[in-house]
Structures are given as C-alpha cells and as structure tokens.
Amino acid sequence: MPFHRRGLLLGGLALPFISRASRAQANWPARTxxxxxxxxxxxxxxxxxxxxxxxxxxxxxxxxxxxxxxxxxxxxxxxxxxxxxxxxxxxxxxxxxxxxxxxxxxxxxxxxxxxxxxxxxxxxxPMVIAASASAPYKDVAGLIAYAKAHPGEISFGSSEASTSYGGNEFARLAGIKIEEVAYRGGAPLMNDIVAGNLPLGWTSILSAGPYFRNDRVRILAVTSASRSPLQPEIPTAAEAGLPGYGFAxxxxxxxxxxxxxxxxxxxxxxxxxxxxxxxxxxxxxxxxxxxxxxxxxxxxxxxxxxxxxxxxxxxxxxxxxxx
The missing domain is CATH 3.40.190.150 (Bordetella uptake gene, domain 1)
Structure with a gap:
C-alpha cells in the first residue's frame, strides 16, 4: 500500500509523525x-x-x-x-x-x-402501552382477550416506525388483529387517548410521562424486557400477559x-x-x-x-x- 511504501522511504521520520497524530487524537477535544x-x-x-x-x-x-x-x-x-x-x-x-x-x-x-x-x-x-380509561379492558391480558373476542374492532395509535413495530409485533405474538392509526407525534396520540377518541396506543415513556397520574389514561405495560426505573410499578408486557414480547x-x-x-x-x-x-x-x-x-x-x-x-x-x- 502507498502508506507503507512511504513509511519505508521515510524510515525513522514516520514514527514521530504517527506519535504526534496519536497524541492529537488522545487530546480530544481541543475545541468546540x-x-x-x-x-x-x-x-x-x-x-x-x-x-x-x-x-x-x-x-x-x-x-x-x-x-x-x-x-x-x-x-x-x-x-x-x-x-x-x-x-x-x-x-x-x-x-x-x-x-x-x-x-x-x-x-x-x-x-x-x-x-x-x-x-x-x-x-x-421502554415504550409504553397506553389505553383510554373508557376502553373495555384494564390490563394486557384483558386487552388480548377482548381483541380475540372482537377481532378488528380495536385500533391503536403509532407515531413513527418504532411504535408502529411495537403495536404490530404485539398483535402478531398475541394472535390478535388490531388496526393501526398513524399520528404525527406522541403528543397528539396521547391527546386522543385522553379524550377517548383512541382506545390504545404505543408511545415512548417520556411522551406518556405527563399522563401517569391522569385518571383518563391507563398505562397497561412497558414494552421492555425489564421494568423501567422511571415507573417501576408498571409491569412489563411479558409479565402482564404476553410472554416473549420485549422491545425497547x-x-x-x-x-x-x-x-x-x-x-x-x-x-x-x-x-x-x-x-x-x-x-x-x-x-x-x-x-x-x-x-x-x-x-x-x-x-x-x-x-x-x-x-x-x-x-x-x-x-x-x-x-x-x-x-
């Protein structure tokens, strides 16, 4: 390679150059x-x-x-x-x-x-699975049972690719059919859940944070394999009724x-x-x-x-x- 040929031609001169370059990188950052x-x-x-x-x-x-x-x-x-x-x-x-x-x-x-x-x-x-308080289920197991008894009647909100995947993977593992509704962000999604216009949604734990104590929203589960240190009382979806589901x-x-x-x-x-x-x-x-x-x-x-x-x-x- 050209670098090696140059190194051979320069002989010992190449070593100080490499040493100075190494020191420069080790001193990161030298500016904004x-x-x-x-x-x-x-x-x-x-x-x-x-x-x-x-x-x-x-x-x-x-x-x-x-x-x-x-x-x-x-x-x-x-x-x-x-x-x-x-x-x-x-x-x-x-x-x-x-x-x-x-x-x-x-x-x-x-x-x-x-x-x-x-x-x-x-x-x-983690993401969270959020439901309207007016929805006819109070936990993950109840959601799955209701969806099986009423196929296609439940819609869920998503706001980008990861929440879309979270809802669709949940449905696949649970063997249920739920219809996806795309939103332009977690805030409007949660607003519709609070208003009772959307029965179910997947969103980030930060987007859902202001609604943890809201009696018009139920946080059914976190999607991660382990509980969140932010809200350790919220079960994982696997704990709450869907073994094998884990996504963060x-x-x-x-x-x-x-x-x-x-x-x-x-x-x-x-x-x-x-x-x-x-x-x-x-x-x-x-x-x-x-x-x-x-x-x-x-x-x-x-x-x-x-x-x-x-x-x-x-x-x-x-x-x-x-x-």
Whole structure:
C-alpha cells in the first residue's frame, strides 16, 4: 500500500509523525464539539442529548453545542453529520428510528450502519402501552382477550416506525388483529387517548410521562424486557400477559464514517464519565434511561443486529411505510 511504501522511504521520520497524530487524537477535544439532534426541540432525544452535553462539558472542559436539525424522520440531521469531517467534532445523537428508517421510508440517502462511525450506545428506554380509561379492558391480558373476542374492532395509535413495530409485533405474538392509526407525534396520540377518541396506543415513556397520574389514561405495560426505573410499578408486557414480547428504543451517539478508532474510544470514555457524575445520574434516571452503555465495537455489532431485525420485520409486514 502507498502508506507503507512511504513509511519505508521515510524510515525513522514516520514514527514521530504517527506519535504526534496519536497524541492529537488522545487530546480530544481541543475545541468546540457540535452535537446534532435530528429531532424536534423538547422531545425525549433532545432532552437526553442536552443533559449528556451538560455532563460532557464538566468532563472534557470544552464547549458542546447541541443543534436540532429536524426533518425527514431524523434523516436530514443524520445526513448532515454523515457528510462532516470525521475528526470527532461533529456528532449525532439518534434513536432506533435511525436504523428503522431504511425500511420505513421510500429512500434514505445513506446507509444507517456503514455510513457512520458508532461511538456509544448510550441508553435504552421502554415504550409504553397506553389505553383510554373508557376502553373495555384494564390490563394486557384483558386487552388480548377482548381483541380475540372482537377481532378488528380495536385500533391503536403509532407515531413513527418504532411504535408502529411495537403495536404490530404485539398483535402478531398475541394472535390478535388490531388496526393501526398513524399520528404525527406522541403528543397528539396521547391527546386522543385522553379524550377517548383512541382506545390504545404505543408511545415512548417520556411522551406518556405527563399522563401517569391522569385518571383518563391507563398505562397497561412497558414494552421492555425489564421494568423501567422511571415507573417501576408498571409491569412489563411479558409479565402482564404476553410472554416473549420485549422491545425497547435506544439512544446512540454516531460520528461520520472514517473516524479514527482512538478518537471514538476517547469520546465513549468521556460519555461514561459524564453519566457517572452524581449530579447528572439521577436526572438520567428520571428520564427513564438505563445507561447500560456499549462502546464503539460492541455498538457496531448491535447496529448490525438491529439492521437484520428490521429487515426481517419489514418482510413480515411489521413496519408500515411512513406516509
């Protein structure tokens, strides 16, 4: 390869060059870092990313600027980061919709796995199954029994690819038929449940948070394999009547493809330190975050598994095309 030939010609001169480059990467960050959130301000991902950035500022002693770049179900902001320099100063915090968009949209201008550098799987978070208080069931077992007795009479709301999958996978495993109604966000979905216009919906635990104490909403279950530290009294769907059902969203940090491995590792190490700070850890827990982080290599393997999972789900008709 040309690099090796040049190294042989330069002899000992190549070693100081490599050493200086290594030191430069180890000193990340030397200037302001820009973190793109490709979703709306005030949403769960935005709140999480800004709290993480606050912790990172304390750890690395540099400014981190969080920017919302909204559009295309997260595609526009992610594309911007994919085209940036892979030097560790342009990062993105995304959710599992980043990998699902490939199967829910007609065209995505990048590959969600190969066109990015995985840095950290930051946290997983559960969805919730929310029902109107006027619905004729009070728990997951009752929902399944009613749906079997009244096939096709129940509709459920979804707001993007992951909540669509959550509802359709639930129906598949339960052997029931429920009709999907697409919403443009978790807030209007929950508003219709509160008003009694929608009997059932899948949404993030953050979107449902303001309704936990609302007597017009029943939170039937969380979708994750284990209970959420945010609301530990809410059972999992598996505990409540549907064994084998387990699905959670996640937050992850990505950079442009081609980032040096030691830079990615340095950023991941800073993330670990940031979430461990006592003044931030409780606030992350209040967001429903589990903070079971994965580093660059493990996150890369996780993304490949996610891609395979969504490919199979799409073939099975469990991910509906976005309108």
């Amino acid at each position: 870092v820009h973190v793109t959130v490709p979703y709306s301000p005030g949403g769960g991902t935005d709140v999480f990313a800004r709290l993480l950035a606050e912790g990172l500022r304390s750890v690395v002693g540099q400014s981190l600027v969080v920017e919302n770049r909204v559009g295309g179900n997260g595609v526009i902001g992610s594309q911007q980061v994919s085209r940036a320099d892979a030097d560790g100063y342009s990062l993105a915090v995304v959710t599992n919709t980043h990998t699902m968009n490939k199967y829910a949209m007609q065209a995505v201008p990048f590959d969600p796995v190969t066109d990015f550098t995985p840095i950290s799987l930051l946290s997983s978070f 969203g996640w937050y992850g940090m990505l950079g442009p493809v081609g980032m040096k491995p030691d830079t990615a590792e340095a950023i991941h190490a800073a993330n670990l330190k940031a979430v461990a700070l006592p003044q931030y850890r409780q606030r992350f827990t209040e967001l429903g975050a589990d903070l079971k982080m994965l580093g660059p290599q493990d996150f890369a393997a996780y993304l490949r598994q996610e891609d395979s999972r969504w490919a199979e789900a799409s073939k099975a008709g469990l991910i509906k095309p976005l309108q």
